[in-house]
Amino acid sequence: MALIFCPECGNQVSEHALQCGNCSFPIASLKNIQSTNTTGASGLTNHQNKVVQPQKVNNTIVWFLAFAPLIGTFLQGFITGAIYGDDWYYYYDKFWLVTVVLNVILSSIDESKLNALGYDTDELGSNWLVPIYLYRRAKMLGHDQAYFWVWIVLFTLDFFSLL
């Protein structure tokens, strides 16, 4: 149980107390004021940022991201082909990081664009967890889950072709 100082007399009171035991200052009302202030502050931030309507959010980057498992496969093939020539196939799997980095870069770009439009992207989670990012992004913007499922299908195909 946390103790706070009474703003009236400086007496230490439980934060859950209704009023101060020393001077009867209404501690409970203090908390109401604080929560009202918090709501007011975030409301102001939203107003200042002017969140852009979900329908107007540009989805170009997120669709590149949805196809990133496929694009990454081509990139890996291209890079290993450029380095190892005809033997590229033996080295292909070593460059899995190319696909990972591509995913993270694209989701980071998308996230910063959403941020610029006034969206709070903290709830979308880490850029390393692309499927979760895509799923929550669609949910937040009220989009259908199309880009999420495209990513999942392509990733699954890619994954099993590597086995």
Ligand SMILES: [Zn+2]
């Ligand atoms: Zn007091």
